Amino acid sequence: MTEALQNDRFLRALRREATDTTPVWVMRQAGRYLPEYRATRARAGSFMALAQSPELACEVTLQPLERFELDAAILFSDILTIPDAMGLGLSFAHGEGPQFAHPVRTRADVEKLGVPDMEGELRYVMDAVRVIRRELHGRVPLIGFSGSPWTLACYMVEGQGSRDFARLKAMCWNEPTLAHRLLDTLAHSVAAYLIAQAAAGAQALMVFDTWGGLLGPAAFREFSLRYMAQVVEALKAHPASRDLPLILFSKGAGQHLGALADTGCAGLGVDWTIDLADARQAVAGRVALQGNLDPAVLLASPDVIRREVRRVMDSYGNHPGHVFNLGHGITPEVNPEHVKVLVDEVHAYGRQLRG
Template identity: 80%
Template sequence: MSEALKNDRFLRALRREPTDTTPVWIMRQAGRYLPEYRATREKAGNFMALAQNPELACEVTLQPLDRFELDAAILFSDILTIPDAMGLGLSFAAGEGPRFAHPLRERAQIEKLAVPDMDGELRYVMDAVSLIRRELKGRVPLIGFSGSPWTLACYMVEGQGSRDFARLKALCFSDPALAHQLLDTLSRSVTAYLVAQAHAGAQALMVFDTWGGLLGPAAFREFSLRHMQQVVAGIKADPVARELPVVLFSKGANAHLAALADTGCAGLGVDWTIDLADARAAVADRVALQGNLDPALLQAPPEVLLREVRAVMDSYGKGPGHIFNLGHGVTPEVDPEQVRRLVDEVHRHGRVLRA
């Protein structure tokens, strides 16, 4: 897969190299806000059947690129594929989010966990990556991703979504050695998973630490940051994956941006609760920044949306290293025309900033 990229803005921005305009992609850009996605999901029968079918996963990955002038594609999958491959029995109830049939509630369950076989239970993911990369034909780079060890553990111990994931936090404080055993197994699993995606054709890798912000400062460093560092180091040890930029997105962890930048990642996702100028100062321009429009603004009047898009870009300021994105994923209620307005305005205003 050595085809030349027709649009390399995203990768250039991650290297903090000059670009003709600001690159943009959107978390959950393939999703329920698109009628064509809803039609494909209905054809598949349910979310898991869609995610585990490489042809259909490829189809929905490409759908937003056929509508919008996006600068990157991201693999259509779910952050919980690893624990599902470990035998926890993932399912999605309508309107209720993910559930595991076999949550981790006993020491023996944690001690029995092993790194899944990337050519076995997770082969469908690698097949999807390879197919998407071929079908892109160099239009834009392809992002592979995983949930972070901490975030995966949150769901695996709780068994479903939660506002505070108190079960895992209690385990960390009552039996930190067992918690680290779980997180270490997940760190090795996430590393193997992302390395396999790199070998399958991904051109950048992202780690979603969705629930890192639930932890206090010391606990974040011990139970989240430490294991993301382990993942980045493992990626850097692979001769193929080490060439790919890694982006870490730890939602709600803005106080730790400098420490996250120290992991050796190329970029950091930033949520909407911090000004990008402050985030840029915190990392001292050592890494690229991705973000950080509040997703709710996609439901604001068009003139408000465009004003706030420009405000985010102006906050980052001039110079390389900004990738426009939302501070979290696009929501199902959004009008696709609002996404078009956002993407077009990012490219327009990005050229103004470079004039």
């Protein structure tokens, strides 16, 4: 899998190199807003059956690239594959999100956990990476990803989604040693998982710290940032992953951008609650920035979408190191034609800024 990339502007931007225009991809770009995705999921029978079929995962990964001039593909999978591989029994109830049959609540539960076998329980993910790379034919780079240790722990301890994940927070306050043991196991697992994706053919990596913003400043540093830094260090030490750019995205953690940049990652995802000009100042040019349009803007008219795209790009300015994205994942009710408006405007206005 050494074919030359036909479009490398996403990787160039992550290296903070000059590009002909601003690269763009969209979190959850392969998802429920696309009718072709819904048809493929119906054919698979369930979300897990879809995610665990390398061929179907490849099919839905490529679907948005057939509609839009995107600058990257992202592996179709789920952030909760690691805890599922740990034997927690992941399922998706209709309309209720993820649920675990065996949540992690006690010391005995934590002590039973180990790093999954990446070519055993998680081979389907690596096979999907290999199939997608083959079918991309060098069209655009492929992003592999994982949930952060903190975010995985949130779901594992709660057993399902939550607004505040108070069970894990209580563990951190009442049994910090136990919480750290859980997070350390997850950090080793996330690192091994991303290294395996790199070895299988991923060309960039991303960590989704979806729930890091639930923590106060000191707790964020202790229970979220610390373990993402551990993952970055492990990736930089391994030959399969050390040359791949890594993006950290910690939603709601804009006040920690400087500390996140200190980890040595290549890029930081930024949500829509911080201006990109302020984010650039916070990281002082040390990393690329990815973001940060409010996903709800895609529910507005095309003219509003174009205006808000330009506002985001103007806030970053004509500087290298910007990957345009939403500030979080695209929502199911979005009209696909509105995504095309966004992608086309990013490219057109990016050329204008450089010209």
